[in-house]
Amino acid sequence: xxxxxxxxxxxxxxxxxxxxxxxxxxxxxxxxxxxxxxxxxxxxxxxxxxxxxxxxxxxxxxxxxxxxxxxxxxxxxxxxxxxxxxxxxxxxxxxxxxxxxxxxxxxxxxxxxxxxxxxxxxxxxxxxxxxxxxxxxxxxxxxxxxxxxxxxxxxxxxxxxxxxxxxx
Numbered sequence: 001x002x003x004x005x006x007x008x009x010x011x012x013x014x015x016x017x018x019x020x021x022x023x024x025x026x027x028x029x030x031x032x033x034x035x036x037x038x039x040x041x042x043x044x045x046x047x048x049x050x051x052x053x054x055x056x057x058x059x060x061x062x063x064x065x066x067x068x069x070x071x072x073x074x075x076x077x078x079x080x081x082x083x084x085x086x087x088x089x090x091x092x093x094x095x096x097x098x099x100x101x102x103x104x105x106x107x108x109x110x111x112x113x114x115x116x117x118x119x120x121x122x123x124x125x126x127x128x129x130x131x132x133x134x135x136x137x138x139x140x141x142x143x144x145x146x147x148x149x150x151x152x153x154x155x156x157x158x159x160x161x162x163x164x165x166x167x168x
Contacts, residue, residue: 006086006168007032008063011071012078012141013091016124018101019071022091022161028068029168035062054075075144079145082148089164090145090154096129 009026011019018038027034040059045052049103050058058075063081064067070081082088093099100122107118126132130142145152 002147003167004087006030007067008081008084008086008088009069010078010081010085011069011089011091012073013089014099014141015073015095015121016099016106017091017093019073019091019159022165023069023071025165026168029064029165030051030069032067032069034069035052035059035069037070037077040106041072041074042168056080073141075139078144083146083149088145088148088152090141090152090160092156094156096125119134137164 001088009023009032011023013019021036023036037059040055041050042048059070059077059141060080061075063084068076068081093102103118103121103125105117107113153164155164
């Protein structure tokens with residue numbers, strides 16, 4: 001059996017699941033540059049949001065390249081790459097409790113995290129998971145990638161993630 005050639009990889013999934021870490025590992029293994037949608041979404045990281053048309057144009061320039069790895073969940077930034085991606089990796093937590101535990105651990109490991117930011121992220125996760133508040137009526141990552149399910153790999157455990165990386 002021949003190995004699947006992956007030059008354009010889109011990584012989506014739950015907050016705190018390890019999208020950036022996975023993108024970095026795949027990038028190192030395959031020698032493909034990786035980007036975060038946060039780099040296009042924010043003009044100043046986590047504080048000043050870039051205007052939408054500008055952020056879309058900037059990321060579309062990356063999607064035109066032959067090789068890229070892009071990770072993130074911002075719908076208007078991943079949409080342009082869904083069709084051209086060779087593989088879409090969907091990282092999921094098995095439960096919201098597991099996700100919250102990882103977010104709390106991440107809070108203690110990162111210097112730039114704040115307790116207010118952690119609270120907002122945990123609330124965002126709750127709203128997103130149960131379609132509450134401002135998330136009500138917005139598509140989930142699963143719904144966004146569903147039309148492309150023929151090229152989606154859903155990974156829910158560290159074992160599955162490691163097996164995927166080793167298969168490259």
